[in-house]
Amino acid sequence: MKFWIGVALAVALAAGLALSGTNEYFFYAGYVVLQFVVLATAWNILGGYAGYVNFGTAAFFGIGAYTAVVLFKAAGAPLGVQILAAACASGLLGFGTGLLTLRLRGIFFSIATVAVIFIMQTAIVNWRYVGGATGVQLLRPPAMPPFDSYTRMLFVVMAIMAVAGVCIARYIEVSWIGRGLRAIRDSEEAAECSGVPTLKLKLFACTVSGALMGAAGAPLPMYMSFLEPASSFDLNYSVSALAMPMIGGTSHWLGPVIGAILLGSVQQIVTVTISNEINVLVVGVLLVVFVVAAPDGVLGLLRRLKWFRRSSG
């Protein structure tokens, strides 16, 4: 019940902000932070619950963005349709990637997922219809009322996706599926011998995770009015999507949310106040600090604090 009140509050807050007089730049930056909430939450379904570290986030994200471009160019499809189609395309990519790679374990799986980025990027670079290597310019349609700017509207759309993503992740986490995925992370052999269909479950997680990543990428072309392969298949998306759950805590749906808001905001502030290059460094440094000092992330720290208080008081 508390969770659903939180969900309603989050959506209401985002919509309220977008309709208020807040500075336009807030939404421009806030969109990126929310986009990382979706990416981090999506990554955590496979990476956090099942322990399969996926480096291919950028591939799913980029394919989502390009699916939206294709639909927009070919049929002038509305944003909602673009997002759904992007989720399907990236979900399919997740399923295919999973079929090919999920028999690999540990680092071998991770390496295979990096390859997916390069394959997808190369394919797009060589596809003239979507602009090839030079990219494609897009003309935004007018914003839908009641929003008076397109950026504000995208901010709310991304907020809704973030909330939906978290609901999906939470459902998976607390259901039998989540318990199966955790069993896989703890011991795949023991899971299989306990009746858990490990391959099916991993494929499911990889598909859902990919679909959410694709959905997160779908509004990107409209957000920038422009799309080109190098920045949409940027490895930084993969690194951030992995670093954020690690920093927040991977065992709970709240972890990626905390990590994404924390790291995403710091990145936005650093980009504006110092430089765009330094913000990549911030991810690396924070990740190292957390892996060394708080391997269970912010949530782990909080839990330890609680335990400490209880045992000392």
Add this chain to the structure above:
Amino acid sequence: MVPPLLRITGVSKHFGGFAALSEVSLEVAPGERFGLIGPNGSGKTTLINCVSGALRNESGSIEFDGAEISRLPAYQRTRRGIARSFQIPRPFKSMSVLENLVVPLEYVAHRRTLHTADTWEEAMAILRQMRMAEKADSPSNLLSQVELRKLELARAMAARPRLLISDEAMAGLAGNEVDEVLEILLELNRAGITIIMIEHIMHAVMRFSQRVICLDAGRIICEGAPAEIVKNLEVQKAYLGA
């Protein structure tokens, strides 16, 4: 005569050029207490890996309850009624002891039901049967060695098996702990579960089993009642050298 619960016919398995199992055939009757012994590297664990589905045998057939299972993935064999414990305990260490049992219950026995309360109650009942109810809520990475062994058996039991394979469930335990685990296994057998016991602790296998097979270098060298096995010259040679 009752048809066997498990029938292994001509099963072979190679790792590179090393023949871990060559043409092994055996049968286990329903309700039997069956002992599998042999020196280290003789193929005991490979054999049960082939039965449980962790490995695929290259030739021969494995029938369970009259149906060929040697091409089924491990989780389907578990659902048909074959459960095992692991020689080196593999608890789901991010979960509590009770939750460890809920995994097989949810994925095997209660797959079609939605009454989660029943699942947790049954998990608790199994823990009580294993005499570790007081550990239900402890994290499974904080257990002692004997508790880990019992958790392995409890988790296998939660899959409601007809055939339980206990892979060295007693290795490294103290004398009274061995007796405790042995008593639990006998109790399970009285409840109608067929048990294959792999063990190095001879007095335990001999006390437990109705029939024993000894493997050496991937072949069955001797089969019989415990008393015959200990007197068998080949077995003595395999264990003690010529």
